[in-house]
Amino acid sequence: MKELKRTIIKDLLRPAGELPIGQLVNVKGWVRTKRGNKKVAFIALNDGSIIHNIQIVADVEDFGEEALKPVTTGSCISVDGILVESLGHGQKVEIQARNILIYGSADPETFPLQKKSHSMEFLREIAHLRPRTNTFGAVLRLRHAMAFAIHKYFNDNGFYYIHSPIITGSDAEGAGDMFRVSILDPKNPPLREDGSVDFSKDFFGKQTNLTVSGQLEAELGAMALSKVYTFGPTFRAENSNTPRHLAEFWMIEPEIAFYDIHDDMDLAEDFLKYLIRYALDNCIDDLEFLNNMYDKELIERLKSIIEHEFERLTYTEAVEILIQSGQKWEFPVSWGSDLQAEHERYLVEKHFKKPVILTDYPTEIKAFYMKQNPDGKTVRAMDVLFPRIGEIIGGSQREEDFDKLNRRIKELQIPEEELWWYLETRKYGTAPHSGFGLGFERLMLFVTGMANIRDVIPFPRTPQNAEF
Ligand code: 4AD
Ligand code: MG
Numbered sequence: 001m002k003e004l005k006r007t008i009i010k011d012l013l014r015p016a017g018e019l020p021i022g023q024l025v026n027v028k029g030w031v032r033t034k035r036g037n038k039k040v041a042f043i044a045l046n047d048g049s050i051i052h053n054i055q056i057v058a059d060v061e062d063f064g065e066e067a068l069k070p071v072t073t074g075s076c077i078s079v080d081g082i083l084v085e086s087l088g089h090g091q092k093v094e095i096q097a098r099n100i101l102i103y104g105s106a107d108p109e110t111f112p113l114q115k116k117s118h119s120m121e122f123l124r125e126i127a128h129l130r131p132r133t134n135t136f137g138a139v140l141r142l143r144h145a146m147a148f149a150i151h152k153y154f155n156d157n158g159f160y161y162i163h164s165p166i167i168t169g170s171d172a173e174g175a176g177d178m179f180r181v182s183i184l185d186p187k188n189p190p191l192r193e194d195g196s197v198d199f200s201k202d203f204f205g206k207q208t209n210l211t212v213s214g215q216l217e218a219e220l221g222a223m224a225l226s227k228v229y230t231f232g233p234t235f236r237a238e239n240s241n242t243p244r245h246l247a248e249f250w251m252i253e254p255e256i257a258f259y260d261i262h263d264d265m266d267l268a269e270d271f272l273k274y275l276i277r278y279a280l281d282n283c284i285d286d287l288e289f290l291n292n293m294y295d296k297e298l299i300e301r302l303k304s305i306i307e308h309e310f311e312r313l314t315y316t317e318a319v320e321i322l323i324q325s326g327q328k329w330e331f332p333v334s335w336g337s338d339l340q341a342e343h344e345r346y347l348v349e350k351h352f353k354k355p356v357i358l359t360d361y362p363t364e365i366k367a368f369y370m371k372q373n374p375d376g377k378t379v380r381a382m383d384v385l386f387p388r389i390g391e392i393i394g395g396s397q398r399e400e401d402f403d404k405l406n407r408r409i410k411e412l413q414i415p416e417e418e419l420w421w422y423l424e425t426r427k428y429g430t431a432p433h434s435g436f437g438l439g440f441e442r443l444m445l446f447v448t449g450m451a452n453i454r455d456v457i458p459f460p461r462t463p464q465n466a467e468f
Contacts, residue, residue: 004080010049012083012093019093021083027054027095028078028103030132033115034071036060041068043097045079048137051285055086055094063100073114074106074132120455127459127468135293138286139448139456142279146443147231149278150252153271154229159254162221164214164230169206170418172216173367177238178209179247210235213437216369216422218255219398222433223425229254231440239463243452244341244389246441248461255435261371261380261397264434265357268384268393269310271438272355276302279447295449301387302447310355310384315339318347318358325351338365344383344390356385368408369422370396382436389446395436402426 004026012019012027029047036042039060044053056079058068071077081095088094108114112126113133123130130136154161167181183203184190190201199207214230221228230253237247254267279287280302291298322333322343331340339358347356360373361381370379384393399405405426409419416423444456454460459468 006078008049009045009047009052009054012054012095013050013052016085016092019083021085021093023083024080024098025083025095026078026080027056029054029076031071031073031075031077031106033073034068041071043071043077043079045077046132046137048131051134051138051141051289052091055088055091056081056097056100057094058097058100063097067100070102070105071100072106072108072111074111076103076106077101078103120452124454124460131458134289136455138289139444139450140458141286142283142448143444143456145279145283146275146440146447149275149282150231152278153274154254157227159227159229160221160225162214162218162225162228162230164211164217164232164253166211166233167204167208168211169204169208170216170422171209171414172211172213174412174414175212175236175238175367177236178212179235179237181208181210212236213251213253215253215255215435215437216419218253218435219422219433220425222255222257222435223429223431226257227254228256241463242341243454244442244445246453246457246460246462249453249457250440252438252440253435255433257431257433259397259434260432261359261382261434264395264397264436265310265312265359265382265384268357268382268395268436268438269355272384272392272443273306275443276305276447280306290449294451298449301449305355305386308354310357311352312357312359314360315358315362315378315381316360318343318356321351322346336362336364341390344385345387348385348387348390355387358383358385366396368412368414369398369405371399372404372408380434384436386442386446389442392442392446393436393438395434397432397434400426400430400432402430 004024006028007025009027009029027045029045032044032046032053034041034043041058041060043056043058045056046053060068078101079095079097080099081097083093084096086092086094113129123133131140171178190198192198212234214232218228218230233248234251235248287299316335319333319335325346327346330342333343359382360378363377363379366379366381370381372379380397382395383391386392406423441453441456445453448456450456454462
C-alpha cells in the first residue's frame with residue numbers, strides 16, 4: 001500500500017472551510033496523553049508545529065487492547081485515519097484512527113514528562129526533553145519567529161547581514177571576561193624565557209578568545225555597506241549567576257554609517273516595537289498560552305510597549321531622580337557609578353512606567369570606542385531599559401576621530417597589535433557612525449514573560465553548567 005503523505009497538525013487545525021473533512025490523512029508526532037475506556041481510546045497527539053494537539057480516536061476492539069498499550073505518554077506514533085468533525089468539546093476536528101504505527105514507545109515508569117506540571121528547575125535538568133512541553137514548544141516557536149522577524153526587519157530596511165568572526169584576537173568591550181581559545185597542552189605549555197606562556201606557538205600564533213561582541217567587525221562593514229548588522233553567538237566569562245545573564249548568548253548588532261546617537265535611538269525604538277508587534281500578529285496562540293500559564297499581564301505589557309514613546313533622558317538626570325527617590329538601594333547611587341538592575345527597574349517600572357533610554361554615561365564606565373562628549377567626562381552612549389528586564393540594548397555613537405580614539409586606547413593600555421585595523425578605519429575615509437547591541441535572550445525574556453534567561457534558550461550555558 002502506498003504510504004500517505006504526512007500532514008502537519010497545524011494544517012489540520014485551520015478554519016473549517018479549508019479542511020479535508022472525510023478524507024484519509026496521516027499525522028505523526030508524540031503522544032501527550034491517552035485516556036478512555038474499554039471501548040475507545042483518546043490520544044492527544046502533538047508534533048510541535050503548533051501548541052494545540054490533535055485528538056486521535058481509536059476503537060479499542062479494532063486495534064486490540066495489547067496493541068494500544070505501548071501508546072504511552074511520550075511515545076512517538078504515526079496515525080492514518082479519517083479527519084472528522086469532533087462531537088466532543090475542546091476541538092473542532094479529530095482523527096478516527098485506521099492504522100497506528102509505533103515508532104518508539106516511552107516507558108511510563110521512567111519517562112520524566114508525565115501529565116502534571118513540572119518546575120522550571122526540574123525541566124532545566126531534562127533540557128533534552130523539555131522541548132516536548134507546551135511551555136518550551138511555545139518559547140522555541142517564538143524564538144524562531146523573533147529571529148526571522150529580525151532578519152526581515154533589517155532586510156526590508158536596507159541593511160546587510162555581516163558574519164562577524166567567533167574567534168578573535170581582541171577584546172571588543174574591554175571588559176576582559178573572555179573565554180580563551182587554545183590548543184596548547186595545559187599541563188605543559190611552551191614557555192617564553194620569562195616563564196610566561198608562549199602563545200606564538202598556539203594554533204593562531206597568538207592569544208585568541210571567543211568573541212564578546214561582533215561590533216568592531218560590524219563597524220568595518222558599515223564603513224563600506226553603510227547599513228549592516230550581525231546576529232550571532234557571543235560569549236562572556238563573567239561569573240554572573242543571575243536570571244538575566246548567560247555565558248553564551250546571541251546578540252543582534254546593527255551598525256550604521258552617518259547615524260548619530262539620536263538616529264541610533266530612533267532605530268532601537270522602532271526595531272523593538274516592530275519585533276513586539278510581529279510577535280503579537282504572528283504568535284498569538286503561543287502568547288496566549290504563556291499569558292494564561294505564567295504571566296497574566298504578558299499580552300497587555302507587550303501591547304503597552306507599542307503604544308508608548310520611550311522616555312529619553314541623560315544618565316546624569318537619571319542619577320538625580322534615583323537620589324531624590326528616597327528608595328533604599330542595595331547598591332548606593334552616585335554620579336560615576338554604574339547603574340544596577342534595581343536602579344534601572346525603578347526608573348522604568350516605578351518612575352516613568354514605560355521603557356527608558358539613558359544617554360551620555362560617564363566615560364569611565366563605558367567602552368573605549370564610544371564618542372567622547374565635549375564636556376570631557378561623558379560619552380555618547382545609550383542604553384534601552386525595559387520593564388522586568390532592565391538593560392535590553394546597549395549602544396552608542398562611535399568615536400570617529402583618529403586622535404581621540406587613539407588617545408583613549410593608549411589611556412586604557414589596550415595593546416596596539418589588537419586594534420591597528422580598527423584604528424585604520426579612522427585614518428581612511430572615517431565617518432560618523434552609530435550602532436547598538438540587542439541581547440536576543442533578553443528580548444526573548446520580555447516577549448515570553450519567562451522569569452529566567454535559562455528558560456528562553458534551548459541549552460543554557462552558565463557558570464558550572466554546560467550540560468547537553
Ligand atoms: O551592553 P553590551 O555589553 O554592548 C555591547 O556588547 C556592544 N558591543 C553593543 C554594540 O554597541 N554593538 O551588550 C549588549 C546587550 C546588552 O544590552 C544585553 O541585552 C545583552 O547584550 N547582554 C547579555 N545578555 C545575556 N547575558 C549576558 N551575559 C549579557 N551581556 C550583555
Ligand atoms: Mg551594556
